[in-house]
Ligand SMILES: Nc1ncnc2c1ncn2[C@@H]1O[C@H](COP(=O)(O)OP(=O)(O)OP(=O)(O)O)[C@@H](O)[C@H]1O
């Protein structure tokens with residue numbers, strides 16, 4: 193009996209067809225993603241695109257069951273696709289080994305999907321996908337797990353809160369003075385090695401967010417740290433030479449420490465730091481791989497062994513040299529290349545472990561083995577396969593809810609697989625959009641611009657300042673424009689007006705936030721088209737009315753005409769991109785502004801309602817842990 197016949201009976205032919213014809217985007221093929229992809233094909237979904245930027249690590253194999261040992265090093269997205277095709281050969285799965293933030297995945301590309309399923313492990317990508325789904329007006333299922341805990345819920349523009357509606361806990365930061373002058377715990381040495389030394393030598397030299405000026409810090413500390421960073425810049429010129437590691441070592445473990453001693457900083461009764469000497473240690477250097485014994489003579493696993501001082505020295509020298517060579521090789525192709533810390537990169541871990549332990553020796557702090565440093569530097573909470581599997585199931589149930597038009601009735605679902613008594617499952621009402629949320633309160637306006645000839649000034653004059661009756665959005669002079677976190681225009685800063693959009697780093701699908709002094713912000717969603725028009729003077733405009741034809745849809749979705757016809761009759765959720773949805777040009781502009789005014793009034797009246805909702809859930813499951821910790 194064909195595999196699908198049971199499914200048809202369980203779902204009924206209408207739901208079965210809806211599911212089979214929907215077009216799903218899965219982002220992330222890791223712990224949750226593998227479970228979700230397997231569930232999707234087993235539950236009747238046929239058209240699936242999966243995006244993941246990573247390759248398979250040996251440490252993934254204990255829970256990412258689509259992968260086997262022979263796949264280590266291969267792209268997750270492609271291997272996951274091959275694995276599920278083995279048990280559902282008819283599925284139409286497209287895999288992309290890429291970052292979802294790449295410009296190839298623009299708003300238009302997002303719009304082809306019925307909904308998006310996130311199976312990510314970081315806040316940055318989650319905020320980004322949230323923004324794209326709001327702009328494309330397609331539902332998003334969020335999910336995350338952290339050890340025994342997990343959650344999943346649906347986000348839909350205007351219906352539910354979005355990922356940015358409530359603040360996420362900020363990552364722990366450390367005061368500059370503790371990191372630079374008065375470390376007293378292993379984590380302070382690890383943050384110094386990973387967020388300061390690694391970044392200064394091989395990565396982004398901007399001072400990491402993990403190291404923050406504290407109210408108690410005097411400015412002296414920060415400027416000293418910056419000065420030390422500048423000295424390292426000089427030393428970087430010696431990269432690749434034999435002198436290099438000696439210069440780095442002597443600077444950070446001898447000269448800087450001696451300066452701290454001279455400054456006579458109070459350290460609350462702790463021993464003063466003790467500078468290390470390169471020449472002495474160079475004579476004693478020892479490869480830790482020579483023995484699997486700790487200093488106390490106990491045998492142990494290689495990554496649980498705490499290295500002695502001569503062993504730390506050996507590993508520091510080797511790994512610093514290796515990283516320098518990697519960077520030199522990358523910079524041969526791209527002079528701006530830099531390395532970023534990855535806990536799964538053995539050389540980077542060797543560097544951070546040895547450097548943090550050398551610092552720990554200097555300050556008389558407990559040393560840590562590679563395994564411990566890895567979990568502290570990578571903020572690792574062990575991933576539990578059972579939690580991922582349960583949340584993977586819940587994600588696909590949410591997909592069904594979307595297709596059955598049940599978003600408003602859906603709940604935020606939680607699981608805690610460690611609950612001893614009572615139910616491991618909890619849920620709470622889904623909150624309404626927060627009227628104060630900058631991300632989902634904005635209106636989207638798709639615009640078309642010429643990449644080759646449009647300047648920022650063209651967008652300002654031909655779209656933002658142009659009166660509504662002439663096809664613009666009719667703002668007055670007082671507004672600012674942001675591209676992500678970057679301010680590119682305000683009334684007192686118009687230096688960029690004559691620059692081409694490409695010179696400003698604006699890309700296809702960039703979202704430019706236009707914020708007036710008063711009133712609601714507007715997101716201009718950029719689409720590059722060259723040439724834009726037969727008329728050379730037209731280089732920027734709001735996207736004209738463009739109702740997609742069946743032919744267009746078929747080529748875009750790579751599906752048959754029958755699928756589209758069936759979808760039109762039977763699919764409750766998948767929305768056509770109509771002019772009402774996205775266009776504000778010409779005669780639609782007035783309606784757009786009228787609705788904007790109405791939204792504003794409604795937003796004002798719903799503030800008190802939302803405040804009530806927020807208090808009613810505080811202390812509930814959402815208060816107990818947050819998505820930001822979730823490794824996925
Ligand atoms: N911007 C992004 N674009 C595409 N895929 C992403 C992006 N950010 C994260 N991912 C993917 O999301 C997945 C999250 O899965 P998971 O949390 O299991 O992480 P992991 O890297 O497999 O495991 P671990 O971090 O525990 O080693 C990863 O495969 C990761 O590559």
Ligand SMILES: [Zn+2]
Pocket residue numbers: 353354355356357358625626629630631632633
């Ligand atoms: Zn929001």
